[in-house]
Amino acid sequence: CSPNNSQTTSSASQTSTSESSSISQSAMDPNKIDAPQVGLSDEQWNRSLGTRSDGKDTNSKNAPTRILTRDADSIIIYFSRSGSTELLASKVQALSKADVIELTVSENYSPDYGQTVQRANREREEENNPTLNVDIPDLSQYKTVYLGYPIWGMTLAEPVASFLEQYGKQLDGKTIAPFSTNGSYGLGSSVERIQSILQSQGSQVKITDAYQIQGNRVNEADSSLRQWFNTISK
Numbered sequence: 642c643s644p645n646n647s648q649t650t651s652s653a654s655q656t657s658t659s660e661s662s663s664i665s666q667s668a669m670d671p672n673k674i675d676a677p678q679v680g681l682s683d684e685q686w687n688r689s690l691g692t693r694s695d696g697k698d699t700n701s702k703n704a705p706t707r708i709l710t711r712d713a714d715s716i717i718i719y720f721s722r723s724g725s726t727e728l729l730a731s732k733v734q735a736l737s738k739a740d741v742i743e744l745t746v747s748e749n750y751s752p753d754y755g756q757t758v759q760r761a762n763r764e765r766e767e768e769n770n771p772t773l774n775v776d777i778p779d780l781s782q783y784k785t786v787y788l789g790y791p792i793w794g795m796t797l798a799e800p801v802a803s804f805l806e807q808y809g810k811q812l813d814g815k816t817i818a819p820f821s822t823n824g825s826y827g828l829g830s831s832v833e834r835i836q837s838i839l840q841s842q843g844s845q846v847k848i849t850d851a852y853q854i855q856g857n858r859v860n861e862a863d864s865s866l867r868q869w870f871n872t873i874s875k
């Protein structure tokens with residue numbers, strides 16, 4: 642959640658003087674991202690068990706990240722409960738200069754890990770994904786969507802499934818570049834789930850190789866992430 646946003650669409654910008662003036666791209670500020678689990682040893686991290694969140698999106702101190710410009714041809718759309726995926730998103734943004742939208746849900750997940758797992762499992766089993774409370778703009782200007790998510794229950798976190806179910810038709814013809822953090826079990830079936838939700842909506846997309854890293858190791862991501870970015874950007 643970086644407050645350091647350049648917005649074309651919404652409320653907050655006190656500094657913008659003229660709506661018609663060109664808007665310069667602003668960056669996500671990694672220093673504003675609250676992810677205390679990043680940098681823990683694998684032993685301390687314990688496959689993420691117990692990782693708390695503020696119960697909101699990632700960081701209650703700031704509004705959800707939203708960087709929208711007229712010229713970008715790529716956008717990062719991500720959800721993060723406890724900040725690891727958000728930190729990774731900031732690194733993808735530094736490489737791509739893409740626009741950014743952080744997904745948030747109407748009813749926040751519990752700060753408690755176990756309760757979040759219970760709710761997410763129920764939502765998955767009942768195929769009752771959470772309602773989003775984010776304003777998604779017209780996505781037609783974007784060729785590439787970098788889709789960022791934590792792994793929940795060995796697949797795509799439910800809020801990102803909600804996004805695909807609700808807005809998947811807008812993704813037809815685009816390239817989807819998945820990036821993800823996990824507790825140590827890898828990508829699970831997340832890429833297949835992206836494919837199957839979009840297919841069920843009749844959207845044809847190209848899905849690139851997915852980038853994945855443990856949530857406690859995002860601080861070590863730079864070189865492998867750059868390699869991934871260079872490969873998928875070719």
Ligand SMILES: Cc1cc2nc3c(=O)[nH]c(=O)nc-3n(C[C@H](O)[C@H](O)[C@H](O)COP(=O)(O)O)c2cc1C
Pocket residue numbers: 688689692720721722723724725726727754757758759761790791792793794795796822823824825826827855856857
């Ligand atoms: C509800 C829930 C379910 C999870 N399920 C898995 C899982 O199946 N496999 C795994 O490797 N990690 C799992 N994790 C760990 C997260 O993927 C990991 O902590 C991730 O880095 C969190 O990203 P975030 O900080 O952006 O929310 C789960 C975490 C939560 C909260």
